[in-house]
Amino acid sequence: MERVDLLPPPTGADSRDDVARRADAHAAVPLLNCLLREVAEPLPGPGARPVYRLPGGRLLRVRRGRRPAEPEVRTANGWHRVDHAELVKLVAEALRRHTGVPNHELPTEMTDSRDTVAALLTARARATPPADPYLRSEQSLLTGHTHHPAPKARGGGPHAGWLPYAPEAYARFPLTLLAVREDTVVDEGDTAALDALGKAPPGYRLLPAHPWQLELTAPALAPAFADGRLVRVGTTGFFAWPTAAIRTVYAPEYLPGQDLFLKFSLDVRVTNDIRRLWRHDLMRLRRTDTAVTEAFASVGPPAAWLGDRGHRTADFAFEELAVVVRDGLRDHLLPDATPFLAAALVEGFPGSPLTATADPVAWWEAYLCAVVPPVLTAFADDGVVLEAHLQNTLVAVDATGMPVQALFRDAEGVKLLPDTPRAAGWERLVYCLVVNHLYEIAAALTEHHPGLDPWPAVRRELARHDLPEVPALLAAPTLPAKTNLLLRWTGADGADARYRPLANPLRGA
Missing domain, CATH: 3.30.310 (TATA-Binding Protein)
Structure with a gap:
């Protein structure tokens, strides 16, 4: 293929x-x-x-x-x-x-x-x-992050090197299949899905690879190919679709009736970071994903967590070849519901339920009811700080276009209390959920439906939750807004979030 x-x-x-x-x-x-x-x-x-x-x-x-x-x-x-x-x-x-x-x-x-x-x-x-409307939403982000100085930079390389893998260009491609010598394999969690992607020679384990990452790391991997620690065994018999994250791909039919996400390392700076699966993040992935999975079990349906259930790599190229296995949509999605990437609702794309709704007030209340309770409940009951920004949230709608479910993803960005102090965790939650997410959805909704005041409904939804931080949030003069421009200009680490005050639309709403 x-x-x-x-x-x-x-x-x-x-x-x-x-x-x-x-x-x-x-x-x-x-x-x-x-x-x-x-x-x-x-x-x-x-x-x-x-x-x-x-x-x-x-x-x-x-x-x-x-x-x-x-x-x-x-x-x-x-x-x-x-x-x-x-x-x-x-x-x-x-x-x-x-x-x-x-x-x-x-x-x-x-x-x-x-x-x-x-x-x-x-x-x-x-x-x-x-x-597929879901894939169309994942591949719609031509503008991208609404508050980043260079959201679409791809490392400055020739366009021919990255366009075949660009979600915004409607790309799809087969994954490269490698065989890794068995004594060098590092495997943690549930990675059984990887073995179903093809057949490895005796004494080897199968490892899918992103073809762009193989091109980027070719010099470093050449010795392993030369001495037999790595062997190329072909490509997948199906196309993978790059999602908005670029390095994460979706396989709608990796097996008949079964879907899957795979998250790869990609040695390219996208927004604030080189998008490698760093060793320190992989080492805590199982603990974090387990905590979030347990939190969502307590939250209950219809909210869903797309678990990062395991990872596999080679010990001689631990970060370069790492791949995380993530749950697909089918086992979590409500019957007859259609998911959309939240960031795409802000960007706008043909078929967006945000622009099509004839009742924006009811649509917005349903949206808040789907998205807000899981995030606040996971924080209140289990000390889980979801990174519920626009790119990590999928919102599913019913046949009428009304939001009925929120699905969250990406354990790498999750923080756990008390590893993260409660105040810092709450500040991050407010930035991701309110400033990065709800603020932008509200702005898009009011642009398409003039006259709507979205903030009283947000205030009511937040006030329903018995969290000690909520009253202060509703009364605060400002909200924390991440300073991506200053962060990048001063060379701060991408994970070192810095905030400046943004006028709080919740106050007095």
């Missing part, structure tokens, strides 16, 4: 100009969101184009909205529209003045992110989106 290659087709000058304009617009949204939230000073004044003062004194104005657009800077001759390249220079200068430190790497990533969007737009023009 051949992989599906999605390389940019030849285009004329007009098409290239159109792609360039659209790529600039997509890439400017999250960069402006970061700049305005983290370092710009809003100036008083009415109008649809608010004005901000940047560090150093330059004035910037943008078109108002959850997707700020059309950035302009004040010059001696009036307002001057800036393209993405000029915006990157503007942001870099503002950050250098704000922090007092230079950074030559992040502006390159910002440019790479914009160029990635351009390549994706071109590739999508000749590709066919998946028929």
Whole structure:
């Protein structure tokens, strides 16, 4: 089975100009969101184009909205529209003045992110989106993280190297099957599904690999292939679909009637981190997943946890070749329900139930009823801090498009009390659930359904839970907003979350 290659087709000058304009617009949204939230000073004044003062004194104005657009800077001759390249220079200068430190790497990533969007737009023009609405939602994120300076950067390599594996280009591909010499295998938890993917030679165990990761790590793995510790045994007889996380793939039919997610290492920086399965994370994966599984057993249906039930790798390439086996959807999904990635509801895509609903008030209340209780109950009863942000949450709807179930994933991002202090765990929960997730869904919903005030319903849903932190949350003047721009500019570790205050819409709602 051949992989599906999605390389940019030849285009004329007009098409290239159109792609360039659209790529600039997509890439400017999250960069402006970061700049305005983290370092710009809003100036008083009415109008649809608010004005901000940047560090150093330059004035910037943008078109108002959850997707700020059309950035302009004040010059001696009036307002001057800036393209993405000029915006990157503007942001870099503002950050250098704000922090007092230079950074030559992040502006390159910002440019790479914009160029990635351009390549994706071109590739999508000749590709066919998946028929499955769930897969379509996973592969819809052209803009991506709404508050990250370079959400689409792919390491700066040639487009031909990563486009065949890009979810946003509607990619699908078979996985490479390796055989690992049995005495070098590291196996923990339930990895039986991996043995069903093919047949390993005697004395070997089967290990699926992401083909992009094999290309990235080829020099390091060459000795193992040469001495027989690693053997190539073909490819899977099915296509895997990359999800929004890029390194995690979905196999809807790895066996007849059975589905599966597989999470791989990928030696590429995506948003804040190199997306390797790090040894220290793998070593605590079983304990974390067990704690979350037990918490969800207490929470009860319809809420569901997609368990990371085991991992397998080779001791000589522990991180490079690691793969995590994750539950598929079928055993957890309510009958006749259709799941969607929460982040896709914010991005927007054909068939989104958020835009289609005729009763946004009832839809929003049903959404909150599905998403909020499992997160707060797991924290209150079992000390589990779910990373319930938009990319880790799936929301299933019934035949009418009404939310009926939330499914959560990714044990790597989960924190457990008391390993994490309660106050720090609560702050992370509030950021992931309220700021990263509900804040963005609410903004998208009100954009499509003007006149809706989403926050009284959020306040009511939170107040139903007997947690000592909830009253303070509802009364607080601010919420914690992660500073991804400053985090990346100062070179902080991706896991070292830093927050700045964001006005709390729950207060007095």
